[in-house]
Amino acid sequence: xxxxxxxxxxxxxxxxxxxxxxxxxxxxxxxxxxxxxxxxxxxxxxxxxxxxxxxxxxxxxxxxxxxxxxxxxxxxxxxxxxxxxxxxxxxxxxxxxxxxxxxxxxxxxxxxxxxxxxxxxxxxxxxxxxxxxxxxxxxxxxxxxxxxxxxxxxxxxxxxxxxxxxxxxxxxxxxxxxxxxxxxxxxxxxxxxxxxxxxxxxxxxxxxxxxxxxxxxxxxxxxxxxxxxxxxxxxxxxxxxxxxxxxxxxxxxxxxxxxxxxxxxxxxxxxxxxxxxxxxxxxxxxxxxxxxxxxxxxxxxxxxxxxxxxxxxxxxxxxxxxxxxxxxxxxxxxxxxxxxxxxxxxxxxxxxxxxxxxxxxxxxxxxxxxxxxxxxxxxxxxxxxxx
Amino acid sequence: xxxxxxxxxxxxxxxxxxxxxxxxxxxxxxxxxxxxxxxxxxxxxxxxxxxxxxxxxxxxxxxxxxxxxxxxxxxxxxxxxxxxxxxxxxxxxxxxxxxxxxxxxxxxxxxxxxxxxxxxxxxxxxxxxxxxxxxxxxxxxxxxxxxxxxxxxxxxxxxxxxxxxxxxxxxxxxxxxxxxxxxxxxxxxxxxxxxxxxxxxxxxxxxxxxxxxxxxxxxxxxxxxxxxxxxxxxxxxxxxxxxxxxxxxxxxxxxxxxxxxxxxxxxxxxxxxxxxxxxxxxxxxxxxxxxxxxxxxx
Ligand SMILES: Nc1ncnc2c1ncn2[C@@H]1O[C@H](COP(=O)(O)OP(=O)(O)OP(=O)(O)O)[C@@H](O)[C@H]1O
Ligand SMILES: [Mg+2]
Numbered sequence: 092x093x094x095x096x097x098x099x100x101x102x103x104x105x106x107x108x109x110x111x112x113x114x115x116x117x118x119x120x121x122x123x124x125x126x127x128x129x130x131x132x133x134x135x136x137x138x139x140x141x142x143x144x145x146x147x148x149x150x151x152x153x154x155x156x157x158x159x160x161x162x163x164x165x166x167x168x169x170x171x172x173x174x175x176x177x178x179x180x181x182x183x184x185x186x187x188x189x190x191x192x193x194x195x196x197x198x199x200x201x202x203x204x205x206x207x208x209x210x211x212x213x214x215x216x217x218x219x220x221x222x223x224x225x226x227x228x229x230x231x232x233x234x235x236x237x238x239x240x241x242x243x244x245x246x247x248x249x250x251x252x253x254x255x256x257x258x259x260x261x262x263x264x265x266x267x268x269x270x271x272x273x274x275x276x277x278x279x280x281x282x283x284x285x286x287x288x289x290x291x292x293x294x295x296x297x298x299x300x301x302x303x304x305x306x307x308x309x310x311x312x313x314x315x316x317x318x319x320x321x322x323x324x325x326x327x328x329x330x331x332x333x334x335x336x337x338x339x340x341x342x343x344x345x346x347x348x349x350x351x352x353x354x355x356x357x358x359x360x361x362x363x364x365x366x367x368x369x370x371x372x373x374x375x376x377x378x379x380x381x382x383x384x385x386x387x388x389x390x391x392x393x394x395x396x397x398x399x400x401x402x403x404x405x406x407x408x409x410x411x412x413x414x415x416x417x418x419x420x421x422x423x424x425x426x427x428x429x430x431x432x433x434x435x436x437x438x439x440x441x442x443x444x445x446x447x448x449x450x451x452x453x454x455x456x457x458x459x460x461x462x463x464x465x466x467x468x469x470x471x472x473x474x475x476x477x478x
Numbered sequence: 479x480x481x482x483x484x485x486x487x488x489x490x491x492x493x494x495x496x497x498x499x500x501x502x503x504x505x506x507x508x509x510x511x512x513x514x515x516x517x518x519x520x521x522x523x524x525x526x527x528x529x530x531x532x533x534x535x536x537x538x539x540x541x542x543x544x545x546x547x548x549x550x551x552x553x554x555x556x557x558x559x560x561x562x563x564x565x566x567x568x569x570x571x572x573x574x575x576x577x578x579x580x581x582x583x584x585x586x587x588x589x590x591x592x593x594x595x596x597x598x599x600x601x602x603x604x605x606x607x608x609x610x611x612x613x614x615x616x617x618x619x620x621x622x623x624x625x626x627x628x629x630x631x632x633x634x635x636x637x638x639x640x641x642x643x644x645x646x647x648x649x650x651x652x653x654x655x656x657x658x659x660x661x662x663x664x665x666x667x668x669x670x671x672x673x674x675x676x677x678x679x680x681x682x683x684x685x686x687x688x689x690x691x692x693x694x695x696x697x698x699x700x701x702x703x704x705x706x707x708x709x710x711x712x713x714x715x716x717x718x719x720x721x722x723x724x725x726x727x728x729x730x731x732x733x734x735x736x737x738x739x740x741x742x743x744x745x746x747x748x749x750x751x752x753x754x755x756x757x758x759x760x761x762x763x764x765x766x767x768x769x770x771x772x773x774x775x776x
Contacts, residue, residue: 174679194682201683207676211698220694221684272685 123150124185124275126171126308131180133170140166141177142332148276149324151306153299157319157355158329164312165204167329168278171310173197184275195224200269204280206261208253214264215240215249221272239267242301259290266298270307279311283318295322316356320344328352335477336390348390349475353401360407360443361474362400366393374473376400379439384415384468391475398473404432404446406470409453414467419443421460435464512758519751527745537752558736558753565733566760568647568722569715572654573662576711577704579655580662585696587663588670599667602660610657614724617653618644621725645727653721661710669703670696705768713761733757 126148133141140163148154156164169175171182173194182189189197200221209217215236222232240246243263248256253264262282269277282298283291299322302309313319319326320340327337328351336348347353350361364376364384373385374393378400386400402415419435422442426432431453433445445464447453456462519537521529542559543552587598605613620626621643628640643649673696681691697704719734728735733753740750 172683174682194679195685195687199683201680203676203680205676207674207680209677209680209695209699211695220681220686224685224687224690268684 124308125149126276126310127183128171129181129183131167131170131177131182133166133175133177135166140332141170143180144332144334145180146327146334146337148308148310151308153302153309153311153322153324155311155313155319155323155326156329157313157316157326159314159355162329163332164314164329165280166332168201168280168310168312171276172199172201172278198272198275199278200272200274200276201278202262202265202269202280202282204282204284206265206282208261208264208268210252210254212253213249214245214251214253214256217253217264218267218271220268225272235271239271242270242304243267243297258285259294262286262294266301270301270305276308276310279309281312281314284313284315291318298322320356328355330477346389346472347401347474349477350399350401351477353472353474358404358444358446359401360404362441364398364400366395366398369393374398376473378415380417382415384471386468386471386473389472389474391473393473393475399476401472401474402466402470404444406466407443407445407447408465408467409445409447409456409462410465411463412465412467414465415471417443417464417466418461419464421456421458421462424456424458435462515751515754515758519748519755521748523746523748525745527741527747529747534748537746537748540749541752541756561731561736562733562756562760564730565716568650568654568732569712569718571651572658572715573708573712575651575655576659576662577708580659580666580707583659584663584666584670585692587667588673595667599664602663605656606660610720611724613656614653614721617649617656618724621649621652644725645729647726647730649725650722653725654715654718657718657721658711658715661714662707665703665706665710666700667703669700673699701774702772705771709764709768712764716760716764717757 128144128146131141131144132139144167156167158164166175170177171189173189173192173196176190184198209220212220218236218239219232222235227235236249237246240249243266245260245263245267248260253261256264262285265282266279279298283294286294295318301307311319311322323340325337325339326343328335328343330351336343336352338346343352344356347356347359350359353359353361362378364378366374367377367383368375369388372388374388375383375385376398377383384400408414417437419437421433422436423434424431426449427446429448430446431449433456435443435445437443443464518529520533520535522532522534522536524530539552542554544555544557545551546553583602587595587602590598618625622628623640623642623644625644627643628637631637632640643652677695677699678691681695686694717734718732719738722730722732723735726732731739737750737753737757740746740753744750
């Protein structure tokens with residue numbers, strides 16, 4: 092079933108539908124409903140937990156909030172869902188402002204961090220709950236419950252008590268319950284964190300499939316960077332109530348704006364250097380070893396003085412070559428399946444990581460050995476120092 | 479309270495040995511006296527109180543029939559039925575009223591911070607530091623014809639003659655509500671404290687109004703507390719004696735009065751015992767019902 096039909100159904104039956112007011116086209120699906128946060132701040136007990144956050148989540152987008160524990164991800168979701176209201180700033184969905192609306196009037200559904208399934212209802216009862224509250228007819232509810240349970244592949248368990256479900260099944264029920272009323276925005280708060288690795292990977296694929304199929308707008312919270320990279324259209328990196336950078340996974344990985352983002356997504360090496368010259372596209376820097384490098388400007392605009400140069404372990408090559416040349420001694424060697432990973436130290440003690448496919452030359456490296464390294468100039472980035 | 483006891487026994491792995499003191503207590507304080515009552519109900523009354531050891535089912539017969547004075551025939555008499563019926567009704571009304579007042583109270587208390595909640599629990603239980611008799615007499619002073627409420631109403635000119643409140647069913651109900659409210663509030667509170675607040679948020683998230691959250695999420699999930707609270711109110715209300723006597727003015731007899739009467743003025747111990755047995759059966763029924771509710775909730 093297509094999203095258009097889906098939304099029409101909600102427009103017809105739901106008093107909450109906000110995509111079909113009179114001054115809008117009849118086809119609700121043709122109206123883009125971006126979720127827009129403007130300068131949203133929120134403090135708990137005098138402490139700023141969300142600091143002046145502005146962001147736009149586009150209609151149909153899989154948007155991820157990624158950040159360490161306690162950075163305010165859940166709080167931001169709660170502000171969007173309507174469980175808390177921001178002290179300043181505005182939140183709107185399409186043309187509707189959400190600030191004044193209580194959670195029960197927002198066409199936004201949540202999959203909670205611990206699922207929060209209703210223990211007194213069975214699987215079908217849980218999924219039907221939102222539809223009953225929206226006063227759908229009995230037949231429509233039955234039809235929709237079947238449809239959504241089919242989507243999460245739980246049709247066989249519809250009469251089970253939720254206490255008799257496995258973690259993965261509970262997670263699917265929570266997803267089905269939130270999807271059933273066809274919310275404009277679906278909020279997922281670390282929905283996979285309670286699952287073991289294998290199940291987690293399966294659920295990631297499934298969740299992504301469902302999201303694509305429904306073209307569902309999703310805001311997904313996680314602190315697992317791999318999960319974020321593999322599923323998201325865009326990722327916002329959060330730290331201490333702030334969004335540091337918000338872009339596609341590829342852009343975040345290849346063009347991190349600052350040290351925190353670079354280190355949080357994947358592994359990163361950092362060297363300090365001096366800025367010598369700067370034009371519209373390039374910065375010329377002088378490395379500690381005297382070598383100068385011309386680095387394409389990315390997301391960070393360096394200021395004169397000390398700058399931080401970043402490169403990824405997989406871009407480090409063994410042996411001397413064109414690009415930045417370094418000499419380092421091997422400290423540690425570890426096997427990562429088909430890859431080998433080395434910890435090295437430069438002469439001044441700066442740590443450098445190298446990661447590469449295992450090869451004879453790599454295997455031959457011994458702890459303590461001095462080796463030449465090279466990094467192509469185009470793999471160097473200048474990143475900001477995180478405040 | 480009952481919920482807690484229940485919880486304890488069900489988690490005790492080596493049940494029997496841990497429960498031994500409780501079992502001994504139950505036998506000594508519960509079963510033995512009850513056995514006495516049952517035996518007495520099957521004997522013949524002695525003329526000046528006490529019993530004669532002659533077996534007889536007369537006591538039970540006279541619950542439903544009385545002997546015609548002239549023909550000595552047994553005639554159906556609804557007196558007992560009416561008194562028991564009235565007692566059950568009053569106990570039910572008390573239970574419903576206690577729930578109606580107790581649930582919002584407990585819900586409010588549960589929504590406070592744990593520290594504030596402790597003060598509320600204290601406030602709810604303070605009246606219990608004095609005896610039931612004193613509390614009931616105090617209530618009498620408040621609702622009597624010359625009492626606080628009528629005094630205020632007359633002085634403010636709203637009425638010119640006192641409204642009769644004392645010695646009415648209203649007074650009895652008010653007294654019972656006042657006496658038993660904490661027995662409803664505390665088990666409800668204990669259940670509400672265990673309720674995951676995220677369930678309420680999940681309800682709001684899924685478009686439920688506050689009213690529907692209360693009815694469709696809170697109530698079904700605190701059924702054990704409701705069962706315990708209703709039992710703790712219904713059982714003592716059914717056998718209540720002091721409150722109906724004082725606040726009802728002895729106008730309408732209750733099961734408790736009736737039993738007291740047989741052991742006192744009427745000197746018919748077997749009949750009193752038979753009446754007690756009937757009362758115990760009602761209580762057993764209430765227990766069975768509340769257990770059913772709790773089992774379905776588990
Ligand atoms: N009720 C509260 N009272 C006081 N501080 C709170 C409260 N709720 C959250 N906080 C604080 O707000 C900050 C953000 O919390 P939040 O739950 O949003 O973090 P999070 O990013 O979701 O973390 P996690 O990944 O661990 O779930 C934390 O520092 C936390 O200590
Ligand atoms: Mg969280």
